[in-house]
Amino acid sequence: MLDENAMRLYSFSIGNSRWSEEDASVELNISLAEVDAAKNLLLKHHLLHAFGDDAAFFTANPPDVAVATLVETDVQRVHQLQGDIARRRGEMLALMPLYRELKVASSSSEHLEILEDGDMVTRYLSEASRDVSKEVLAVQPSPISTVERARLSAAKDIELLERGVQRKTLRRDRDRDHAPTVFLSQELAPYGAEHRTVATLPLRAMIFDRSAALISRPTFDCDFAAIVVHSPDMVASLAAVFDSVWDMATPMNGDSEPAHSVSKSGGLSAVQASILDGLAMGLTDEAIASRIGVSVRTCRRHIATIFEVLGADSRFQAGAIAVSRGLLRPALLK
Structure with a gap:
C-alpha cells in the first residue's frame, strides 16, 4: 500500500504535528520531488491532512480515522444495495400467494407443487401453521439437534395446541433416549400433543387438516426442497398410511399404554x-x-x-x- 518513502514520511509526520515539504526533505534526506510523491500517496489514503487553513503545512491522521474516511462511500453503497435487495425481495415474495393460488387452479389435474428451496418451505410451513384449524400429523425421521432448538419448536407448537389444533408426531425408536427429543415430548405432553415412535421412518412429512401435505424431496443429500400435495385423494391416502403406522407405534409419554413400556419390556431397550x-x-x-x-x-x-x-x-x-x-x-x- 505505502512505499518506503511514504512510510518514512508518515513516521516523520506522527512525530511532528506541523511540517512543510522542505522540513521533511531536510529531515529525511530525500528530494522535494520524492517528498511530494510520498505526501500525495499519504493524502490519497487519508493518512495526512492540511494543517489548519495553511495548505503548505501538514499533519498526520490516525489510521482508524483514515480507514473510516476511505470506506465511508463503500459503506453507503452497501447500505443502499442492501435496501434495494430487501425491496426487490419483498416485491417478488409478495407475488407468492398469487402464484400458489393460480398454480394450483391452473389445471384440475395439477395436484403437486414443488418448493425448490428451504426458504420456500419455511414460508409454506408458516402459512400452513397459521391456517390449520384441526389437526397436524407429522413424520420426523431426524431428531432435533439441541435442547434450545427443541425449546423454540415447543413454543411454536404450543401456540397451535392452545388454538385447539391436535398434534401427532411419529419419530424413530432410537430417538426415545435423545435428550432434545425427550425434552420436546415432555414440554408438549401437558398441552395434549402426542409423540410415538417406530423402528424406522422413510422421509419427513406433515399433513394439515387432512387437506394438504408437505413431503420432503430426498433427491440427493442436502436437498431442502419439498413437495406440496393438494389432491384430496392423495392426501387422504397419506393420512391413512399415517393412521396405520400410528396405531402400531409406541407412545413416548405414557399417554396410553406403551407397546414397549418399562414394565413390559422385560429389560429390553x-x-x-x-x-x-x-x-x-x-x-x-x-x-x-x-x-x-x-x-x-x-x-x-x-x-x-x-x-x-x-x-x-x-x-x-x-x-x-x-x-x-x-x-x-x-x-x-x-
Whole structure:
C-alpha cells in the first residue's frame, strides 16, 4: 500500500504535528520531488491532512480515522444495495400467494407443487401453521439437534395446541433416549400433543387438516426442497398410511399404554424391542439393521443381548418367549 518513502514520511509526520515539504526533505534526506510523491500517496489514503487553513503545512491522521474516511462511500453503497435487495425481495415474495393460488387452479389435474428451496418451505410451513384449524400429523425421521432448538419448536407448537389444533408426531425408536427429543415430548405432553415412535421412518412429512401435505424431496443429500400435495385423494391416502403406522407405534409419554413400556419390556431397550419385533416378523439381520438404522454388526450384538435377557437359544424360542410374556405389539399377533 505505502512505499518506503511514504512510510518514512508518515513516521516523520506522527512525530511532528506541523511540517512543510522542505522540513521533511531536510529531515529525511530525500528530494522535494520524492517528498511530494510520498505526501500525495499519504493524502490519497487519508493518512495526512492540511494543517489548519495553511495548505503548505501538514499533519498526520490516525489510521482508524483514515480507514473510516476511505470506506465511508463503500459503506453507503452497501447500505443502499442492501435496501434495494430487501425491496426487490419483498416485491417478488409478495407475488407468492398469487402464484400458489393460480398454480394450483391452473389445471384440475395439477395436484403437486414443488418448493425448490428451504426458504420456500419455511414460508409454506408458516402459512400452513397459521391456517390449520384441526389437526397436524407429522413424520420426523431426524431428531432435533439441541435442547434450545427443541425449546423454540415447543413454543411454536404450543401456540397451535392452545388454538385447539391436535398434534401427532411419529419419530424413530432410537430417538426415545435423545435428550432434545425427550425434552420436546415432555414440554408438549401437558398441552395434549402426542409423540410415538417406530423402528424406522422413510422421509419427513406433515399433513394439515387432512387437506394438504408437505413431503420432503430426498433427491440427493442436502436437498431442502419439498413437495406440496393438494389432491384430496392423495392426501387422504397419506393420512391413512399415517393412521396405520400410528396405531402400531409406541407412545413416548405414557399417554396410553406403551407397546414397549418399562414394565413390559422385560429389560429390553426401545431399540432392542424394535429388533424383537423384526425377529417376530421373520426378518433377516440385514433387514432389521436397515429398518432401524444401525449396522448389521450392532444389530447382531443387540440380538445376542435379547437372547440373553429372554433366556432363549434361537429366534423361534425368543419369539415364543416374547409372545408368552406379552412383549410383542398386538398388531404383530394378528
